[in-house]
Amino acid sequence: MSIPGLTLxxxxxxxxxxxxxxxxxxxxxxxxxxxxxxxxxxxxxxxxVNVGLRAPDxxxxxxxxxxxxxxxxxxxxxxxxxxxxxxxxxxxLKRAGxxxxxxxxxxxxxxxxxxxxxxxxxxxxxxITEGMDDSGTMIMNKTAEQTYRTAKKIVDMARSRIKNVKNxxxxxxxxxxxIGSDTEGNFTRLMRTLELIHNDGDxxxxxxxxxxxxxxxxxxxxxxxxxxVKSPLESAFLTMAMPVGLDTIIGSVKRNYTLLPDDHPAMQxxxxxxxxxxVYAVMRVMSYFS
Amino acid sequence: xxxxxxxxxxxxxxxxxxxxCPFPPEMKGQEGADEIAAAALKNGVxxxxxxxxxxxxMERIGKKFAEKTAFVPNLIISAEAMKAVTRHLKPFLxxxxxxxxxxxxxxxVAGDLHDxxxxxxxxxxxxxxxxxxxxxxxxxxxxxxxxxxxxxGCFVGLSALLTTTMPQMQASVRAIKETSxxxxxxxxxxPVTQDFCxxxxxxxxxxxxxxxxxxxxxxxx
Numbered sequence: 181m182s183i184p185g186l187t188l189x190x191x192x193x194x195x196x197x198x199x200x201x202x203x204x205x206x207x208x209x210x211x212x213x214x215x216x217x218x219x220x221x222x223x224x225x226x227x228x229v230n231v232g233l234r235a236p237d238x239x240x241x242x243x244x245x246x247x248x249x250x251x252x253x254x255x256x257x258x259x260x261x262x263x264x265x266x267x268x269x270x271x272x273l274k275r276a277g278x279x280x281x282x283x284x285x286x287x288x289x290x291x292x293x294x295x296x297x298x299x300x301x302x303x304x305x306x307x308i309t310e311g312m313d314d315s316g317t318m319i320m321n322k323t324a325e326q327t328y329r330t331a332k333k334i335v336d337m338a339r340s341r342i343k344n345v346k347n348x349x350x351x352x353x354x355x356x357x358x359i360g361s362d363t364e365g366n367f368t369r370l371m372r373t374l375e376l377i378h379n380d381g382d383x384x385x386x387x388x389x390x391x392x393x394x395x396x397x398x399x400x401x402x403x404x405x406x407x408x409v410k411s412p413l414e415s416a417f418l419t420m421a422m423p424v425g426l427d428t429i430i431g432s433v434k435r436n437y438t439l440l441p442d443d444h445p446a447m448q449x450x451x452x453x454x455x456x457x458x459v460y461a462v463m464r465v466m467s468y469f470s
Numbered sequence: 471x472x473x474x475x476x477x478x479x480x481x482x483x484x485x486x487x488x489x490x491c492p493f494p495p496e497m498k499g500q501e502g503a504d505e506i507a508a509a510a511l512k513n514g515v516x517x518x519x520x521x522x523x524x525x526x527x528m529e530r531i532g533k534k535f536a537e538k539t540a541f542v543p544n545l546i547i548s549a550e551a552m553k554a555v556t557r558h559l560k561p562f563l564x565x566x567x568x569x570x571x572x573x574x575x576x577x578x579v580a581g582d583l584h585d586x587x588x589x590x591x592x593x594x595x596x597x598x599x600x601x602x603x604x605x606x607x608x609x610x611x612x613x614x615x616x617x618x619x620x621x622x623g624c625f626v627g628l629s630a631l632l633t634t635t636m637p638q639m640q641a642s643v644r645a646i647k648e649t650s651x652x653x654x655x656x657x658x659x660x661p662v663t664q665d666f667c668x669x670x671x672x673x674x675x676x677x678x679x680x681x682x683x684x685x686x687x688x689x690x691x
Binding site for chain 2 (some may be wrong): 195357460462
């Protein structure tokens with residue numbers, strides 16, 4: 181895969197991937213290193229490292245082992261502050277050509293993650309799918325406007341906690357949900373959120389990332405004629421989202437990501453979904469893959 | 471009557487909601503679950519038969535889903551077709567003229583805001599003949615306990631998508647079993663396994679929704 185201007189964080193070293201989970205369970209570190217290498221060879225710009233809820237020492241060991249073999253920067257992927265801290269402390273900046281690691285991710289509910297910056301500077305992924313309401317409760321953002329407000333708030337927090345941080349050192353993740361179960365207009369919400377962020381001069385230059393494989397999660401791999409379902413739909417999403425600021429994905433090196441013409445069936449499918457509501461949006465996706 | 475059961479089952483299985491519904495293309499312009507249910511009741515068909523058709527259709531699509539020959543969008547559209555039938559059955563369900571097999575309390579555990587898996591299980595259980603009490607997402611243990619107290623004899627389902635909320639699932643299961651040892655607790659979600667289910671003392675785990683229906687059907691006979 182290669183789309184100019186698109187940064188790929190390779191997703192496979194993640195405890196939620198069943199085959200990787202099994203490698204962790206088996207303690208098969210060599211196979212995990214091989215996985216890191218193969219993703220690097222296939223064009224990854226960063227290697228995501230997620231060990232689930234395993235001990236912080238395990239994260240540290242894995243980061244060290246991967247860096248022994250690779251000079252690519254890593255994305256330390258842990259919602260738990262101790263696991264994230266261990267990964268960041270183990271990270272060898274020089275080995276990665278002085279490229280900072282990405283920290284995935286910080287939300288309004290775990291701002292203490294910013295404190296780790298003092299020891300090892302990183303590029304934070306700021307997750308804006310959920311935000312704190314006026315009563316201090318974390319809620320799932322349901323509208324583009326809510327998501328955008330969370331973006332503004334959390335970027336301000338990043339600026340106050342990381343002195344002199346530049347926009348290009350921050351990454352926003354507005355969330356992406358499976359298109360095959362999207363009866364609530366989440367895809368429309370996402371496109372609108374991207375526009376709101378894109379049109380805000382104060383946020384110019386901030387990277388935007390999504391976990392792209394989630395978009396086609398729950399769909400079949402192939403159509404009845406044997407042609408692929410997931411790569412075209414994900415590529416169609418990229419074609420629509422990159423002009424409004426998306427420039428980073430957590431995704432698969434195995435996908436054939438390309439920019440598609442407007443008349444491609446996958447593009448037509450997503451354009452139609454933007455105009456449809458509820459179960460009719462899901463029906464449109466079904467008619468694409470059936 | 472058997473004809474109506476089969477017609478409803480087919481509409482639910484294929485997701486033919488009503489006549490104007492564009493899906494599936496091979497049934498374009500034909501009557502859907504909505505029209506067939508309305509006409510059947512008008513012609514004196516027993517409401518039970520319509521529910522039976524829904525259950526049969528949802529069972530078929532649930533099995534196809536388990537076999538990976540149908541996918542999440544199929545389940546969603548089938549559930550919508552089922553809803554078109556149950557809207558006609560509302561008065562009969564409310565009056566007790568037709569009864570469901572049991573009550574199922576479901577929620578995503580505290581700290582987890584994901585609801586796709588939970589909603590799918592809820593749809594398939596409704597299709598299986600159960601009343602579903604959906605507590606939503608980020609459900610604390612006291613909320614589960616209160617719902618169990620409010621619905622005596624209910625079954626309970628806990629969902630988690632995040633590995634980080636699995637300990638919360640364990641805590642909720644433990645509290646439910648301490649407070650209400652006879653309540654059957656089912657768990658599910660992407661990171662959940664049979665091993666985890668056994669370890670935390672839950673009663674049942676299934677990687678797909680139809681497994682939950684089959685398990686509960688065994689219990690209620």
